[in-house]
Structure formats: C-alpha cells, structure tokens
Amino acid sequence: MTVGKTLLLDGGDAAATSPMRVLTGTLRVFLLASSGQDITIGFLQPGDVCDVLAFRRDWVGLEALTLVQIERVERTEVVRDLTDLSAWTLELLMIRHHPDTEKRLRALLALLVERLGRRNGLWYELPIRITHERLAELIGNTRVTVTKMLSRLRQSGLVEDHPGGSGPLVLRLSPELVEAMLPIS
DSSP states (O other): OOTTOEEEEETTOTTTOOOEEEEESOEEEEEEOTTSOEEEEEEEOTTOEEOGGGGTOSEEEEEESSOOEEEEOOHHHHHHHBOOHHHHHHHHHHHHTOSOHHHHHHHHHHHHHHHHOEEETTEEEEOSOOOHHHHHHHHTSOHHHHHHHHHHHHHTTSEEEEEOTTSOEEEEEOHHHHHHHSSOO
16 A cells, blocks of 8 residues: 555455455554544554454544555454554543643654654654644644644754655654653543
8 A cells, every 4th residue: 555545444344354464564543433534543563463343343444654565364363463453542542631732742742653653863753644634633633733733842842854764754753752741641
C-alpha cells in the first residue's frame, strides 16, 4: 500500500476477511462511526497482526502512514501473533479524556514517539506523516487549535520539522517534551 491509501475490511464477513500481518511500514487502524467520522484505535508496525473479526465491527479501516506491505495469514496462526490493539486504545482514550488540551497534545506526541518513533541524537523523531487534522481527532479538538499549539511548541524549541533525508519531513521532539509526558495521569 502506498502512503495515504486506505483499505476497508468487512469485519462482518468472516469468509471474505482473513487476518493480515504487517511486513513493512506503519498502518493506522480505525473504525467507521455511524456519524461518518473515523475513530483511530491504534497503529500497527512490522510483525503486528490485525484480525478485523476481533473488533466485532462491520467495517475496519487500515490507512498506510508509510509504504506498507501486508500479507494474509491463517486464522489458526493469529492466536499466537495477534497484536493487542487494546493497549493503544486505552492509551488514546486516557489522553483524549485529560482535561488540559495542551497536555493532551503533548502526551499524544510522546506516545507516538515512544511507540513508533526513535531517538536520533538529541531529538526524538516521529518518522510518519501525521496531519494536524488527525492529531486533532486523536485528542478530541479542532485542527486550528492543534496548529496553534504546535506553533507555540515550535517557538519554544520543543518541536521542529526536519527533512527526513530523501523522504518527507519528520517531526522532531525534544527530550524535555517527550520524557515529561510519559505516562499521562
């Protein structure tokens, strides 16, 4: 799957939907709400397995955040390899329900870097493209508010955009921002 592509899986059709393992890349997993909006429930990385039947939902979406390769696996194999998205969901839920908006954004960025990012010299890097709109959805706020908060974080030197080599910009976060926010309480 190329970056930005979405795959909708019919969780209501066991015969048509087999579990999938991520071979390379990073996927966002989301559920379709009755309002038409999607709800991010977690992220998958290489080695993680997604079985949409486990969600007990009709439709589950996978969005490629990086170039992704996936393979179908046998349902009998899934039991030992199934990625527990409930840990992601719990962390995202805890962040979304914190009363302070800026702390929600800081905690979300710290969680994404902890789970998907890496340390590179003095900075932590988030090597996936994530829009202000998606960050807003994850913290339960507006895109405009997220853009303003990120601007303040950039001005204070806690966040910066950095060229990712031949790829897109990566978001760089200072250790002060990341290490101060884990875990959110």
